[in-house]
Amino acid sequence: MKIFKDWKENDIPSFVMFLAKEAQRQKRRMRYYHQRFMKDGEVNSMNIYQIQQGQAVEADTLFTIAKEHFHFSKRKS
Numbered sequence: 001m002k003i004f005k006d007w008k009e010n011d012i013p014s015f016v017m018f019l020a021k022e023a024q025r026q027k028r029r030m031r032y033y034h035q036r037f038m039k040d041g042e043v044n045s046m047n048i049y050q051i052q053q054g055q056a057v058e059a060d061t062l063f064t065i066a067k068e069h070f071h072f073s074k075r076k077s
Helices: 011-040 043-069
Strands: none
Touching: 011 043
């Protein structure tokens, strides 16, 4: 993986970092689709935006659960 150079040595921190990056990526895509919907106002864009909202919430929830499970909650996220 390109996210963490020492993926093999630090499995757990690398996994949590991967989930954090994925959550950020999904939120970025959600904001993009929201801007696109506000620009053109099509129903199809709204459907895509709502699906992406679910993906962003799911990714953020997985990151939060992993962070709490592996006791990384006191670290800066």
